[in-house]
Amino acid sequence: MSLIVGVPACSKDINGLLQHATPARYGAALMGGAEAMPILLPPVGEGLLALLDRLDGLLLSGSPSNVEPQRYGVDQDLTPGKHDPHRDGTTLPLVRAALGRGMPVLAICRGIQELNVALGGTLHQKVQDLPGRMDHRAGEGTLDHCFRLKHTVTVSGHLAGIVGGTEIMVNSLHEQAIDRPADGLVVEAAAADGTIEAVRVASAPGWAFGLQWHPEWHYLTDAPSMNIFRAFGDACRAYAAGLKQAA
Ligand SMILES: N[C@@H](CCC(=O)NCCCC(=O)O)C(=O)O
Numbered sequence: 001m002s003l004i005v006g007v008p009a010c011s012k013d014i015n016g017l018l019q020h021a022t023p024a025r026y027g028a029a030l031m032g033g034a035e036a037m038p039i040l041l042p043p044v045g046e047g048l049l050a051l052l053d054r055l056d057g058l059l060l061s062g063s064p065s066n067v068e069p070q071r072y073g074v075d076q077d078l079t080p081g082k083h084d085p086h087r088d089g090t091t092l093p094l095v096r097a098a099l100g101r102g103m104p105v106l107a108i109c110r111g112i113q114e115l116n117v118a119l120g121g122t123l124h125q126k127v128q129d130l131p132g133r134m135d136h137r138a139g140e141g142t143l144d145h146c147f148r149l150k151h152t153v154t155v156s157g158h159l160a161g162i163v164g165g166t167e168i169m170v171n172s173l174h175e176q177a178i179d180r181p182a183d184g185l186v187v188e189a190a191a192a193d194g195t196i197e198a199v200r201v202a203s204a205p206g207w208a209f210g211l212q213w214h215p216e217w218h219y220l221t222d223a224p225s226m227n228i229f230r231a232f233g234d235a236c237r238a239y240a241a242g243l244k245q246a247a
Contacts, residue, residue, distance in 0.1 A: 002036070003035065003036035003037065003056040003233065003236045003237060004037050004039055004054065004055055004056050004057075005030050005034065005036045005037070005038055005039070005055065005056060005057040005058065005059050006039055006051065006055045006057070007022055007026055007027065007030075007038050007039065007040055007041060007058075007059050007060075007061055008022075008041045008043055008048075008058075008060065008061070008087065008094060009041060009042055009043055010063045010065060010084050010087050011084050011086035011087055012084075020040065020042045020043060022040060022061045022063070023061070025216050025217060026038065026059060026061045026108070026216050027040075028216070029219040029225075029229050030059065030229070030233075032229075033216075033219040033225075033226055033229025033232075034057075034229045034230065034232045034233030034236065035233050036057065036232075036233055038059070039055075041090070041094075043087045043089070043091070045090055045093075046089075046090075046093045046094075048094055049093065052094075052097055052098060052103065056236040056237075056240040057104040057105070057106070057232065057236035057239065058098045058103055058104070058105045059105075059106045059107075059108070059111070059232075060091055060095060060105070060107040060111025060112075060114055060115065060210075061108055061109075061110070061111060061216075062108050062109030062173070062214060063084065063109075063110045064082065065082055065084035065087065065110065066079045066082050066113075066123075066125070066175075066176050067083075067088055067113050067117050067123060067176070068083050068085060068088055069123070069125060071088055071092065071117055072121065072122045073122065074122065074125075076125075077125075078125040078126050079125060079126070079175070079176075091114045091118070092114060092117060092118040093118075095107070095114060095118045096118050096119070099119075099203075099206070100204075101206075102205035102239065103206055103239060104206050104207040104208065104232060104235035104236050104239050105207075105208040105209070105210075106208075106209060106211075106228070106229075107208075107210035107211070108210075108213075108214060108215070109174055109211070109212060109213070109214055111210060111211075112178065112198070112199060112211055112212050113176055113177070113178065115182075115185075115199070115201070115208075115210040116178045116181060116185065116199070117182075118182075119182030119183070119184060119185065119201070119203075120182040120183060121178060121179070121180050122178075122180040123176050123177065123178060123179055124176060124177050124178075124179045125175075125176055126175055127174070127175060127176065127177045132193055132194070133193045133194070134151065134172075134191065134192075134193045136172045136173075136174050136177065136191075136195060136212075137172070137173065137174065137175050138172070146171075146173060147171045147218075148171060149169035149170060149171055149218070150169070150172045151169070151172055151191055151192070152167050152168065152169055152170075152191075152192065153167070153168060153170050153189045153190060153191050153197040153198070153213070154166060154167055154189065154190055155188060155189045156187075156188050157186060157188040157200060158188065158200055158209075159188040159198055159200060159209060160188070162209075162227055162231045163224035163227050163228065164224060164227055165224070168224045170212075170213035171213050171214050171217060172212075172213060173214065174212060177195050177196060177212060178196040178199070178212075181196065181199060183203070184201060184202055184203025184204070185200070185201060185202065186199060186202045187199055188200050189211075197211070197212045197213060198210060198211045198212065198213075206235065207231070207232070207235030207239075209228075211228070215228045215229065
């Protein structure tokens with residue numbers, strides 16, 4: 001039976017109509033890399049938790065929108081107008097519930113930021129404005145340019161075993177990043193400027209990682225990216241089998 005991985009959508013105004021959407025490449029990487037079927041989850045809030053029994057994994061995708069700062073106790077909003085409260089109101093409770101039941105979670109870019117906030121951590125709102133930090137934004141140009149492998153990250157722990165090394169090149173398309181990691185998160189990748197690039201949810205019973213970069217963009221041509229999706233698919237298969245055994 002096919003694995004089913006939930007992908008919460010963003011709430012976007014497209015041509016004057018409120019729509020639920022996420023880039024198709026996340027589903028493509030789930031099918032091609034994890035051998036799982038993606039199912040787009042509308043960002044309708046906590047009611048979505050009722051679907052968790054039907055899912056074998058959860059992928060939190062990237063998005064140009066930022067997590068609302070008041071959700072991590074910060075009043076000053078440095079990116080007004082760049083938020084998606086419907087998505088925040090869905091992904092934060094959803095990822096907590098998924099982690100609690102040991103469901104595999106792969107959180108990418110905005111996803112790692114949601115993961116951290118959901119578990120009680122905080123974010124930098126404009127990393128490029130911090131002293132000593134690189135500009136982690138994509139810059140201008142074609143999509144291939146924006147998603148190019150841009151800087152190295154030093155990888156450790158379980159993730160180093162998954163990607164097959166302790167130093168890899170990653171793309172970089174973000175202005176926000178983890179400031180204070182939530183309790184229970186283990187940092188397993190960092191950029192040379194100290195920016196946290198990956199975490200493992202050590203406090204979760206299941207396979208759960210957050211990545212600040214986008215492995216879905218390179219999953220066909222970059223071994224670390226493919227390894228991440230294969231490991232996620234293996235974790236989802238084991239989770240699904242375990243639930244069947246438990247049933
Ligand atoms: N908005 C956050 C997260 C950035 C992010 O997810 N970038 C990817 C957007 C492009 C895409 O997914 O197509 C931040 O800026 O830190």
